[in-house]
Amino acid sequence: MTAHAILDTAAFVACAPFPRRVLDQSAWAEFAAALAATPALELLALWADPTHVHALLHDRDSADFLPVSVAVEIGLYPALSPTRPAAAWFERMIRDLWGHTAADGIDQRPWLDHGHWATTTPLAARPSPNLAAAEPAEFLTSEGEGLHQIAVGPVHAGIIEPGHFRFTCNGETIVRLEIRLGYLHKGTLGLLRGKSPRAAARFAARLSGDSTVAHAIAFAHAAEAACGVAAPPRATQLRGVMGEIERIANHLGDIGAIIGDASFAVLPARFGWHREAVLRAAARAFGHRLMMDAVIPGGLAEDLATEGARAILATVAAIEAELPGLVRIYDDTSSLADRLQSTGTLRPDLAERFAAGGFVGRASGRRFDARRIPGYAPYDRLDVTAVCLDQGDVDARVRVRLAEITESIRLLRLLLTELSDGPIALPLPMASGEGIGWSEGFRGDIWHWLRLEGGLITAAFLADPSWRQWPLLQAAIEGNIVADFPLCNKSFNCSYSGVDL
Amino acid sequence: MAWREMFRALREGPLTEPATPPPEDEVAILAARLKAAAFNRLGRTLAIRQVDSGSCNGCELEIAMLTGIVYDLERFGLKFVASPRHADVLLVTGPVTRTMHPALTRTWQATPDPKWVVAVGDCAIDGGVFKGSYAITGGIDSALPVDLVIRGCPPTPTAILDGLCALIEANAREPRRPR
Numbered sequence: 001m002t003a004h005a006i007l008d009t010a011a012f013v014a015c016a017p018f019p020r021r022v023l024d025q026s027a028w029a030e031f032a033a034a035l036a037a038t039p040a041l042e043l044l045a046l047w048a049d050p051t052h053v054h055a056l057l058h059d060r061d062s063a064d065f066l067p068v069s070v071a072v073e074i075g076l077y078p079a080l081s082p083t084r085p086a087a088a089w090f091e092r093m094i095r096d097l098w099g100h101t102a103a104d105g106i107d108q109r110p111w112l113d114h115g116h117w118a119t120t121t122p123l124a125a126r127p128s129p130n131l132a133a134a135e136p137a138e139f140l141t142s143e144g145e146g147l148h149q150i151a152v153g154p155v156h157a158g159i160i161e162p163g164h165f166r167f168t169c170n171g172e173t174i175v176r177l178e179i180r181l182g183y184l185h186k187g188t189l190g191l192l193r194g195k196s197p198r199a200a201a202r203f204a205a206r207l208s209g210d211s212t213v214a215h216a217i218a219f220a221h222a223a224e225a226a227c228g229v230a231a232p233p234r235a236t237q238l239r240g241v242m243g244e245i246e247r248i249a250n251h252l253g254d255i256g257a258i259i260g261d262a263s264f265a266v267l268p269a270r271f272g273w274h275r276e277a278v279l280r281a282a283a284r285a286f287g288h289r290l291m292m293d294a295v296i297p298g299g300l301a302e303d304l305a306t307e308g309a310r311a312i313l314a315t316v317a318a319i320e321a322e323l324p325g326l327v328r329i330y331d332d333t334s335s336l337a338d339r340l341q342s343t344g345t346l347r348p349d350l351a352e353r354f355a356a357g358g359f360v361g362r363a364s365g366r367r368f369d370a371r372r373i374p375g376y377a378p379y380d381r382l383d384v385t386a387v388c389l390d391q392g393d394v395d396a397r398v399r400v401r402l403a404e405i406t407e408s409i410r411l412l413r414l415l416l417t418e419l420s421d422g423p424i425a426l427p428l429p430m431a432s433g434e435g436i437g438w439s440e441g442f443r444g445d446i447w448h449w450l451r452l453e454g455g456l457i458t459a460a461f462l463a464d465p466s467w468r469q470w471p472l473l474q475a476a477i478e479g480n481i482v483a484d485f486p487l488c489n490k491s492f493n494c495s496y497s498g499v500d501l
Numbered sequence: 502m503a504w505r506e507m508f509r510a511l512r513e514g515p516l517t518e519p520a521t522p523p524p525e526d527e528v529a530i531l532a533a534r535l536k537a538a539a540f541n542r543l544g545r546t547l548a549i550r551q552v553d554s555g556s557c558n559g560c561e562l563e564i565a566m567l568t569g570i571v572y573d574l575e576r577f578g579l580k581f582v583a584s585p586r587h588a589d590v591l592l593v594t595g596p597v598t599r600t601m602h603p604a605l606t607r608t609w610q611a612t613p614d615p616k617w618v619v620a621v622g623d624c625a626i627d628g629g630v631f632k633g634s635y636a637i638t639g640g641i642d643s644a645l646p647v648d649l650v651i652r653g654c655p656p657t658p659t660a661i662l663d664g665l666c667a668l669i670e671a672n673a674r675e676p677r678r679p680r
Binding site for chain 2: 114116117118119122154155157158159160161162182183184185186187188190191202203206207208209210212253266268269270272273275276279289290292325326329332333495496497
């Protein structure tokens with residue numbers, strides 16, 4: 001049977017807005033195998049609860065979004081990773097948190113659990129005490145003459161998050177990079193349980209600080225879907241404003257940092273200046289430079305300040321005026337072209353296989369943008385343009401982000417000039433139900449799933465786009481020189497905290 | 502053209518904010534205080550090693566702003582260094598995750614005496630919103646002796662600068678701290 005035919009046999013469970021299909025273990029195993037012949041079904045996220053494993057799939061052909069589940073039997077479920085390699089990190093995470101093992105998974109090593117927690121499988125129905133001492137990590141091997149390893153991290157040399165990079169090199173050339181994360185695991189999913197969506201939103205806002213608005217929006221969408229309510233128009237419009245401000249601020253900071261890594265000082269100075277201006281405008285408009293905790297389930301915590309719109313518009317006008325000149329400098333500087341072009345190339349077929357979101361996907365030919373499909377308010381009325389290139393190198397990722405700054409400025413103007421009047425929030429009922437929410441953060445599409453009982457969260461998963469981008473960095477770096485790793489890493493800028501949960 | 506940008510920069514002068522009226526006046530006072538204090542105690546510079554022991558990266562975003570042209574931390578003699586072996590100060594963010602605890606402790610051990618630990622952000626003080634999680638040991642003081650805390654979620658770059666300056670002044674008045 002084809003993957004679609006198997007899905008048609010599934011029983012449905014209520015989940016808004018996408019009903020969740022439940023397969024038995026043999027059907028799920030058959031489905032996993034059939035995925036090999038169905039490349040259009042992309043894996044967006046894989047997670048679990050104490051009894052089931054859930055996958056969120058996207059059908060590229062029909063633009064359908066399909067949550068599919070399987071019951072875990074004696075701690076096992078059939079793996080997706082043989083046909084969807086992006087599932088491997090998720091499967092390792094699921095075993096560490098819930099104790100469900102992906103039978104025939106392509107990688108059975110621990111992921112988040114480095115052996116330092118007091119309990120093992122902390123989210124399982126009955127976690128057990130951790131009695132074993134932490135063991136050194138096992139890394140994949142590379143064999144050949146003259147190979148040597150470089151171990152970096154978890155504490156890095158710059159002002160960035162912790163993670164371990166294990167390079168295997170032949171001279172200067174990187175033969176293999178293996179990334180080991182999990183250092184930032186804070187137990188976020190466990191902290192969500194037993195809280196109301198309002199109380200739990202603080203954790204979603206701190207999954208990855210640079211995407212605090214985008215995660216708060218996805219979380220609010222999930223909670224609102226589960227309760228069957230929609231935030232008022234003014235709230236969704238201002239969420240859009242905050243989302244675009246966050247995107248511009250991150251793009252400005254990262255483009256500057258990438259160019260700074262190529263030792264060219266003029267542009268980082270200017271991009272950094274504009275980033276600061278955007279953060280100050282955000283503080284004036286929404287009371288916080290990163291707009292943390294401004295978006296809550298049901299709407300917004302506070303309305304736009306009186307002078308807020310003017311501050312934002314003045315800031316983006318200054319950026320718009322200067323940006324073409326800065327791009328000209330970027331274009332005319334041969335040392336930048338030398339460092340950034342054809343460096344860290346991500347092949348389009350890999351971007352597609354891993355369903356890479358955001359500028360990582362859009363610089364490698366995958367146009368997906370959650371503001372367009374499945375879409376959400378206020379973008380349903382704005383006709384967002386997704387800029388897409390296919391070179392897949394550091395330069396392409398920079399150019400996609402440059403173009404996105406311009407597009408976000410256009411969207412900001414539209415949103416701020418047509419702002420509705422009316423309430424900014426409504427109370428959430430003490431409802432029971434399941435919901436999926438999404439948003440397009442600066443990194444890409446974010447997916448949140450919540451299950452509520454009597455108004456309290458009983459299970460949740462928060463999927464950052466980095467789950468599907470980190471593994472691609474490992475692929476894109478092959479054949480590059482060690483000295484270019486900072487450039488490549490910064491050009492992906494995946495979140496550590498976002499996937500460490 | 503880069504030359505045009507450079508010419509404009511020459512003509513218009515630096516964009517780095519002068520250490521005058523609020524919040525800039527604060528920076529000016531601190532700058533003066535810092536100069537006197539740091540000179541007595543440490544010579545002209547203080548080397549900072551930033552360590553993320555579990556943050557959401559919000560604090561890192563604001564700390565990184567200190568190196569840009571607006572806050573230009575190096576004008577105060579403060580600078581970020583790549584190795585704890587070159588550092589006087591560990592600037593630590595986040596709750597301490599159980600998984601980062603060993604690496605954080607080793608980073609501290611690698612930092613030569615005399616050294617100071619600054620806990621940045623609400624999580625670094627007592628675990629913040631993550632307090633009570635199975636995956637953290639608490640604030641930075643659950644792993645290291647903390648000399649100073651800088652509140653905020655995240656603290657603004659001005660607040661972080663303010664804190665670093667206060668640390669220098671306090672230490673300049675004290676005899677050498679025992680480890």
